[in-house]
Amino acid sequence: xxxxxxxxxxxxxxxxxxxxxxxxxxxxxxxxxxxxxxxxxxxxxxxxxxxxxxxxxxxxxxxxxxxxxxxxxxxxxxxxxxxxxxxxxxxxxxxxxxxxxxxxxxxxxxxxxxxxxxxxxxxxxxxxxxxxxxxxxxxxxxxxxxxxxxxxxxxxxxxxxxxxxxxxxxxxxxxxxxxxxxxxxxxxxxxxxxxxxxxxxxxxxxxxxxxxxxxxxxxxxxxxxxxxxxxxxxxxxxxxxxxxxxxxxxxxxxxxxxxxxxxxxxxxxxxxxxxxxxxxxxxxxxxxxxxxxxxxxxxxxxxxxxxxxxxxxxxxxxxxxxxxxxxxxxxxxxxxxxxxxxxxxxxxxxxxxxxxxxxxxxxxxxxxxxxxxxxxxxxxxxxxxxxxxxxxxxxxxxxxxxxxxxxxxxxxxxxxxxxxxxxxxxxxxxxxxxxxxxxxxxxxxxxxxxxxxxxxxxxxxxxxxxxxxxxxxxxxxxxxxxxxxxxxxxxxxxxxxxxxxxxxxx
Amino acid sequence: xxxxxxxxxxxxxxxxxxxxxxxxxxxxxxxxxxxxxxxxxxxxxxxxxxxxxxxxxxxxxxxxxxxxxxxxxxxxxxxxxxxxxxxxxxxxxxxxxxxxxxxxxxxxxxxxxxxxxxxxxxxxxxxxxxxxxxxxxxxxxxxxxxxxxxxxxxxxxxxxxxxxxxxxxxxxxxxxxxxxxxxxxxxxxxxxxxxxxxxxxxxxxxxxxxxxxxxxxxxxxxxxxxxxxxxxxxxxxxxxxxxxxxxxxxxxxxxxxxxxxxxxxxx
Numbered sequence: 105x106x107x108x109x110x111x112x113x114x115x116x117x118x119x120x121x122x123x124x125x126x127x128x129x130x131x132x133x134x135x136x137x138x139x140x141x142x143x144x145x146x147x148x149x150x151x152x153x154x155x156x157x158x159x160x161x162x163x164x165x166x167x168x169x170x171x172x173x174x175x176x177x178x179x180x181x182x183x184x185x186x187x188x189x190x191x192x193x194x195x196x197x198x199x200x201x202x203x204x205x206x207x208x209x210x211x212x213x214x215x216x217x218x219x220x221x222x223x224x225x226x227x228x229x230x231x232x233x234x235x236x237x238x239x240x241x242x243x244x245x246x247x248x249x250x251x252x253x254x255x256x257x258x259x260x261x262x263x264x265x266x267x268x269x270x271x272x273x274x275x276x277x278x279x280x281x282x283x284x285x286x287x288x289x290x291x292x293x294x295x296x297x298x299x300x301x302x303x304x305x306x307x308x309x310x311x312x313x314x315x316x317x318x319x320x321x322x323x324x325x326x327x328x329x330x331x332x333x334x335x336x337x338x339x340x341x342x343x344x345x346x347x348x349x350x351x352x353x354x355x356x357x358x359x360x361x362x363x364x365x366x367x368x369x370x371x372x373x374x375x376x377x378x379x380x381x382x383x384x385x386x387x388x389x390x391x392x393x394x395x396x397x398x399x400x401x402x403x404x405x406x407x408x409x410x411x412x413x414x415x416x417x418x419x420x421x422x423x424x425x426x427x428x429x430x431x432x433x434x435x436x437x438x439x440x441x442x443x444x445x446x447x448x449x450x451x452x453x454x455x456x457x458x459x460x461x462x463x464x465x466x467x468x469x470x471x472x473x474x475x476x477x478x479x480x481x482x483x484x485x486x487x488x489x490x491x492x493x494x495x496x497x498x499x500x501x502x503x504x505x506x507x508x509x510x511x512x513x514x515x516x517x518x519x520x521x522x523x524x525x526x527x528x529x530x531x532x533x534x535x536x537x538x539x540x541x542x543x544x545x546x547x548x549x550x551x552x553x554x555x556x557x558x559x560x561x562x563x564x565x566x567x568x569x570x571x572x573x574x575x576x577x578x579x580x581x582x583x584x585x586x587x588x589x590x591x592x593x594x595x596x597x598x599x600x601x602x603x604x605x606x607x608x609x610x
Numbered sequence: 611x612x613x614x615x616x617x618x619x620x621x622x623x624x625x626x627x628x629x630x631x632x633x634x635x636x637x638x639x640x641x642x643x644x645x646x647x648x649x650x651x652x653x654x655x656x657x658x659x660x661x662x663x664x665x666x667x668x669x670x671x672x673x674x675x676x677x678x679x680x681x682x683x684x685x686x687x688x689x690x691x692x693x694x695x696x697x698x699x700x701x702x703x704x705x706x707x708x709x710x711x712x713x714x715x716x717x718x719x720x721x722x723x724x725x726x727x728x729x730x731x732x733x734x735x736x737x738x739x740x741x742x743x744x745x746x747x748x749x750x751x752x753x754x755x756x757x758x759x760x761x762x763x764x765x766x767x768x769x770x771x772x773x774x775x776x777x778x779x780x781x782x783x784x785x786x787x788x789x790x791x792x793x794x795x796x797x798x799x800x801x802x803x804x805x806x807x808x809x810x811x812x813x814x815x816x817x818x819x820x821x822x823x824x825x826x827x828x829x830x831x832x833x834x835x836x837x838x839x840x841x842x843x844x845x846x847x848x849x850x851x852x853x854x855x856x857x858x859x860x861x862x863x864x865x866x867x868x869x870x871x872x873x874x875x876x877x
Contacts, residue, residue: 107620189645190622272739275774277838278666280629283846292742292849305632305844429852 105168105191112172117182120173128164129196132171137199138223144197146209158209173199231362235369237325240450243460247536251501251584251592254538258453258498259505259604266605268293279303283310283424284344289431293605294510297343297494302424310424312417314340318497318544319412320451324465326370329451330377330413331468335546336496337417338385339477343494343549345428347481348474350420353382355392360399360408370411378413384470387417428484430493432511432552435578437490439515440561441500443476443548444569447527447539453498454542464527466546473547476568480549483564491552501541501593503550505582509601514577517584519592523569537586541593552576613640614873617659621646621680623707626666626840630705633843634663636859637866638874646683649691656691660873661701664708666774666838676730676777677710685715685724692717699876701869702832703761706775709824709834713780718834719787719796720827728782728825730775730836734817738776742849743815743837745769745799745823746806758830759798760872761865768806769861770848771837773815773823778836780818780825791825799824799835831872839865 112118122132129149133142146158152166172193174182179195186193200206205222207215218225248254258264271286276299284300287293298314316336321329334353341351355378360367382389398409421427449455450462483489491511495503500522508515519540526534553561562570577583582600584593616639620627631641639661648654656662669680684692696702696717704712709730711717716724733739747757747765757763782788791797800821801814808814808821816836824835839862845851847860 107622188647190647272741273737275738275740277740277772277774277841277847278625280626280632280838280841280843280847284852285849288849288852290850290853302846305629424846425856427846427852429850431853433853 105170108186108189108191109170112182112185115185117178117185118172118174122171124165124169124171126165128162128166129171130163133197134205134222136171136173137205138219141200141202141204141206141219142197143200143206143208146196146207146214148194148196150192150194158207158214162207162215231368232365233368233372234365235373236366238323240324240461240463243455243458243462245458247538249592251538251541252595254454254457254542255501255505255593256595256599256603257457258502258542259600260607261453261457261498262607264453264497264502264604265607266293266295267608268605269608269610280305284427284429288429289510290512294431295506297340297430298346300344300421300424300427308423308425310421310427312341312344312346312419312421315414315416316340316496317412317414318451319410320456320461321465322370322374322411322413323461324450324463326374326411326413327377328465328467330374330415331381332466332546333413333415334378334381334385334387335468335473336494337415338387339494339547339549341417341419342477342480343428343430343492345426345484345489346419346421347485348385348387348477351385351387352390352418353387354416354418355389356414356416357392357394357396358398358409358412358414359394359396360411361397361406367408367411374411374413381468381470385474426485426487428489428492430507430510431491432507432513432515432576433490434554435513435576436555437576438553438555438558438572439504439517439574439576440551440553440570441495441522441548441573442480442551442565442568442570443495444472444523444525444545445500445540445543445548446525446545447534448543448545449539452542452544454538466544468546472568476547476549479564479568480551483561486560486564488553488557488561489551490554493550495548495550496544499542499544500548500550501584505600506604507550507552508576508582509597509604511576512580512597514579514581514597515574515583516577517574519573519584520587520589521571521573523571535587537592540587541584612874613638614660614870614877615639615658616641616661616663616870617656618643618663618665619646619649620644620665621669621683623669623671624665624667626705626838629840629843630663630665633840633863633866634661634870636843636863637870639866639870646680650683650687656688656695659700660877661703661869662695664702664704664711665840666706666708669707669711672707672777675714676775677707677714680707681711681715684711684717689724696827696829696832699831701760701873703865703869704834705840706836706838709836710777712832712834718827718832719791719825720832726783727787728780730777731779731781732777733775733779733815734811738774739815740772740774741812741815742770742772743823744802744804744806744813745771745837746802746808747799757798758795759826759833760830761826761833761868762798763868765864766861768802768804770842771839771862772841773837775816775836778816778818780822780836782819788820794828796825796828797822798826798833799837838862
């Protein structure tokens with residue numbers, strides 16, 4: 105059907121088209137005829153099986169159907185075109201100028217409603233929304249000396265570990281345009297930040313697709329969850345060599361029952377975050393989706409899923425040959441962290457691992473974030489970035505490990521060089537290795553740069569927070585030295601990769 | 611002849627037609643996408659083409675088994691056209707679903723009067739997989755490398771292409787078929803590791819007998835393979851081009867060039 109639709113489009117045979125989704129013909133025809141009016145003869149609709157009543161025909165959600173508006177003169181040509189490829193196409197009625205919806209079934213008028221009533225007859229319903237910020241327990245524990253086990257445990261969490269098992273089961277290279285695949289690295293098994301496709305094979309223009317999600321931040325404040333998801337989706341665009349020039353967003357809300365004031369309150373908080381940060385980043389929402397009422401009963405009490413927002417981002421890339429991948433490329437190359445690491449562990453994987461939620465949710469400073477994004481876009485356009493990876497779930501520690509094992513190379517990293525802001529900066533003891541490694545502050549990247557490009561790269565970042573934190577190692581050892589120079593992680597990339605792959609290696 | 615004419619035959623569920631056409635265009639072919647109904651109804655004619663390409667996809671939803679319905683259409687509706695096409699010395703390539711179609715219609719390994727002698731069955735992993743594989747691109751006979759397949763001349767000994775299929779395990783009806791394939795030098799590609807050694811999963815992604823990834827008929831002009839050469843026709847399709855830099859063409863491109871060059875010389 106799609107093949108023929110494209111041909112019909114190119115021949116200008118139809119003037120409007122709508123997919124039959126929820127509500128079937130009722131929504132598709134209803135929407136298309138909103139300004140006009142329509143007559144539909146329901147007995148003409150081809151049925152998969154007999155015995156449907158006219159109401160069932162009108163609202164059936166059978167898949168793979170489209171409604172087209174076709175000028176009567178084109179109808180014959182269009183139907184012939186579809187016939188040639190064994191696709192059913194049937195005239196089921198006509199658009200009118202009566203501003204009425206009229207449905208007939210075997211010569212009987214079975215529905216007659218004014219379009220105005222159909223589209224705006226429902227009075228808007230006032231609903232109550234309440235948002236009360238939950239005060240979570242602040243964790244009290246001291247920093248473990250050896251963080252190797254912690255890093256391995258983080259890599260094995262289901263939200264962080266390798267999804268290769270499922271990715272391979274989708275044909276992610278069909279149509280031959282995948283320039284950056286979801287799996288990357290020397291063994292094609294590392295996690296790409298985003299995918300790049302070039303829809304037209306004879307052009308170098310591409311599209312970047314990425315997404316940001318972190319439902320745990322919503323336990324603290326859905327507003328900052330939305331801001332963080334937008335920042336994450338956009339920084340993945342930047343991480344693969346894209347820019348904010350031409351970006352767009354999509355939202356996907358999965359929530360509980362919005363008739364309950366607390367559920368609706370958190371939903372409102374999340375949408376406020378979407379609004380503010382879409383504006384701040386100049387990234388319009390072009391579409392979206394929601395799935396509400398996700399609740400189930402446990403012993404008479406209705407439990408809601410965590411209100412979860414998935415943000416997808418799309419960006420146009422003028423030249424896909426400028427793409428940057430996330431895996432370490434070359435021993436002795438320099439490793440930078442760009443962006444400020446703050447004591448923002450509320451809702452982090454690290455806190456969750458040790459049994460806390462905390463309150464210090466990662467926030468977004470859109471002005472600074474944009475400045476960092478733009479500087480890195482300029483640097484990748486100049487071709488001086490060997491590899492770049494976004495810091496998100498699991499913070500610096502997870503991002504560095506992924507970069508190292510995907511590239512088959514070790515790293516030596518010095519936490520003293522990470523630009524860090526503790527919540528109580530006067531207190532030197534607040535500079536903790538675990539917080540620096542696993543904080544999930546937004547707008548941060550790990551960047552690999554050749555030694556000869558050091559000056560040029562640092563010049564691009566003038567005035568922005570960044571630190572030269574180490575280098576790619578010659579061997580396979582992965583070592584992290586703490587703020588006082590002590591070894592706090594000592595392992596190798598095989599062990600790291602195994603921890604990351606093991607949970608879903610089916 | 612300047613630009614050999616290539617027919618990329620498509621039907622419902624074909625989804626690799628455009629990139630296959632693109633690869634043939636890059637190689638200098640004059641390409642048309644043709645729906646099978648057009649040929650069956652007589653509106654288009656196979657005879658005017660020099661190369662017939664059966665692209666990847668999931669023709670007719672892969673109902674019954676992958677490629678089976680498309681294969682039967684060729685076998686029962688276009689048999690004479692195909693036989694004449696082959697007799698005229700023209701070229702056929704089937705990629706992925708197209709290979710399944712060639713094997714299930716009996717067009718490959720050939721000489722069987724359209725009787726099916728082999729099959730492509732469910733992967734040993736029992737699931738669809740998209741992954742890159744190394745292929746040994748010549749049959750070794752004694753000390754010399756040789757291939758009779760006109761599609762694979764001048765290839766390096768090992769090439770790198772992606773597979774994406776759920777039913778790609780090549781099996782033969784009985785050992786006589788395998789002996790015939792070996793004796794006539796019809797095994798074109800075998801799955802191997804990066805050193806060229808025949809290896810097990812995941813190097814052999816589906817468990818194919820003798821690691822067979824592609825075969826040709828006795829003439830060397832009819833060729834089918836499970837991996838996708840059109841998905842490695844230009845350099846940025848390689849999964850590690852960001853580290854290796856931009857080569858001029860991808861490993862799969864030479865296959866299309868061979869086809870087009872052969873047709874250019876012969877017709």
